Amino acid sequence: MKKILVTGASGWLGAEIVKTLVARGDAVIATDIVVGPALHALASRHREQVTPVAADLCEWPQVLRLFSEHHPDAVVHAAAIVGVMQCAEIPLKANRVNVEGSINLFEAMRLSGAKRVVHVSTEETYGDFLTAVVDEEHPQKPVSVYGATKLAVEHFGRAYSHDHGLECINVRTCWVYGPHLPRLRVPRTFVEAALRGEAHHLDDGADLAVDQVYIADTVAGILLALDKENHRYESYNVATGVAPTIADVAEAVNRAIPGARISVGSRGPYRHGGAVLSATKGALDITRARTELGYEPKYDLQRGIEATIEETRKVIGEQR
Numbered sequence: 001m002k003k004i005l006v007t008g009a010s011g012w013l014g015a016e017i018v019k020t021l022v023a024r025g026d027a028v029i030a031t032d033i034v035v036g037p038a039l040h041a042l043a044s045r046h047r048e049q050v051t052p053v054a055a056d057l058c059e060w061p062q063v064l065r066l067f068s069e070h071h072p073d074a075v076v077h078a079a080a081i082v083g084v085m086q087c088a089e090i091p092l093k094a095n096r097v098n099v100e101g102s103i104n105l106f107e108a109m110r111l112s113g114a115k116r117v118v119h120v121s122t123e124e125t126y127g128d129f130l131t132a133v134v135d136e137e138h139p140q141k142p143v144s145v146y147g148a149t150k151l152a153v154e155h156f157g158r159a160y161s162h163d164h165g166l167e168c169i170n171v172r173t174c175w176v177y178g179p180h181l182p183r184l185r186v187p188r189t190f191v192e193a194a195l196r197g198e199a200h201h202l203d204d205g206a207d208l209a210v211d212q213v214y215i216a217d218t219v220a221g222i223l224l225a226l227d228k229e230n231h232r233y234e235s236y237n238v239a240t241g242v243a244p245t246i247a248d249v250a251e252a253v254n255r256a257i258p259g260a261r262i263s264v265g266s267r268g269p270y271r272h273g274g275a276v277l278s279a280t281k282g283a284l285d286i287t288r289a290r291t292e293l294g295y296e297p298k299y300d301l302q303r304g305i306e307a308t309i310e311e312t313r314k315v316i317g318e319q320r
Contacts (some may be wrong), residue, residue, distance in 0.1 A: 004226070005029040005072035005114075007057060007105065008079030010036040012182045013120065013215065017076055018042065020219050022049050029070045031055045032079065057101030067112035075117040076226060077105060080150070083183055084124065085273035087146035098149035099156070106160040106168070117157070118226045121170040121235070123211070125151040128280040132209070132243070135285035136172070136235045143279050154235070161234070169225050170235040174284050177304065178215030179311030185272070186246055187212070187305060190253045191312055194260035201263045205270025206247040210281035211239040214304035217297040224293040236289045240297045243283035246270060252305040 004021055008014035009030035015038060018030050022042065028050050030039055035052040043050040051070065055062040057079055066072075080098045081087055087094035102119070109117060124147030125140045142148045157168030181188045186202070193200035221238030225231075244252075250262040270278040289295035299307065 002073045003027040003029065003071070005031065005066065005070065005075045007031055007075065007077050009052070010034060010039050011078060011082075012180060013176065013218065014076075014078040015039065015042075016215055016219050017078060017222060018050065020223060022046050025049075027051075029053060029066065029072055031066060033057075057104055058096055060104050060107075063104040063108045064111070067108045067114065071112070072114055074226060075105065075109065075114065076120070076222060077102065077117050078120045080120070082146070083272070084144045084146050084278070085276050086183075087149060088144065088272075088276050091145045094145055094149050095152075098146075099152045102153040103156055106156060106166060109166055110160065110164045115165065116167040116169070116226070118169045118171055118222055119153060119157055120222065121150050121154055121172045122147065123172055123174045123237075123239075123281070123284060124279065125154065125172065126279075129282040131282065133241070133283045133285050134237075136233070136237055136288055144276070147279075158234070167231065168234065169231060171222050171225050171238050172235060172284065173218050173221075174211035174213055174237075174239040174281075176213055176215055176218045177308065179308050180315070181308075187249050187253060187308065190250055190262045191257075191305070191309055194253050194257040194262055195309070195312060197259070199261035199263075201265065202246065202250075203265045204268035205278070206250075206264035206266035207245055208270040208278060208281060209243040209245045209283075211241070211243050211283045212249065212301060212304070213239040213297065214299035214307065217299055220298075221289055221293065221295045224289070224295050228293055231292075233288060233292060236293060236295075237284035237286050238289050238295060239284040239286055240300065241283055241286045242300075243281065244301050248301065249305070252302050253309075255302065256306050256309050
């Protein structure tokens with residue numbers, strides 16, 4: 001049984017990583033700035049496997065204590081302020097949490113002797129896609145605060161790998177979606193409106209093509225990177241390899257829910273939160289993840305949307 005430290009363990013993606021690790025038999029040190037009730041409940045059901053620890057990665061003594069008390073074999077680093085709009089609104093805090101918190105993590109690993117960390121990164125590090133499909137060698141020129149912070153983490157990981165022998169592996173995701181997505185963005189906004197029986201129209205952005213990856217596929221790719229014995233590469237695209245448009249997402253919801261009335265206008269570009277201009281997107285080339293990790297996405301857009309709808313219906317039913 002391996003002991004894995006998961007940062008951001010109360011977050012949407014972090015919690016799914018913890019549950020998947022537990023299901024396969026690993027021990028997990030699950031840490032977040034606040035340990036939420038769902039994580040406490042999971043820990044109570046799996047006392048021998050899950051140790052929840054409240055810790056702020058921006059506070060060096062707390063990070064050092066994580067390693068000195070729990071001695072993890074490896075780390076999955078999912079803690080971050082996530083999202084273009086969120087980071088644009090609080091750039092200083094985004095830098096402190098995403099960058100300074102990661103440096104504290106790498107430094108604690110150096111001192112403790114832990115070697116491998118899988119950093120959950122993003123396609124935002126590429127900035128504007130120069131081609132319709134981009135691989136890991138695409139220039140990294142982020143145009144968002146979020147992308148800039150995540151690229152900085154990648155670079156610090158490279159420095160710690162070079163200077164101290166850490167193995168910092170970057171998994172670059174794209175637009176991850178699925179049940180209980182905590183941010184009000186596509187496709188959550190489409191799904192919830194359709195399930196309420198409401199028409200929903202997004203004024204702009206119909207033509208934005210972007211790789212959208214279901215959360216279970218994202219977690220699978222992260223754990224494949226965690227498990228691989230020897231890495232030839234330090235970065236992997238984990239997505240679907242195709243890029244549906246925002247209009248395609250709306251149609252997927254309309255197909256899945258009879259009577260749904262979801263539409264998107266194409267008058268202007270897509271803006272995150274209706275305010276922050278999106279970078280030019282496309283698909284992520286997942287050839288490297290396929291050949292090196294054995295990664296294969298199981299959810300195309302339609303299946304992922306249908307799975308999201310099924311779980312969202314359950315939540316709506318419980319609320320009623």
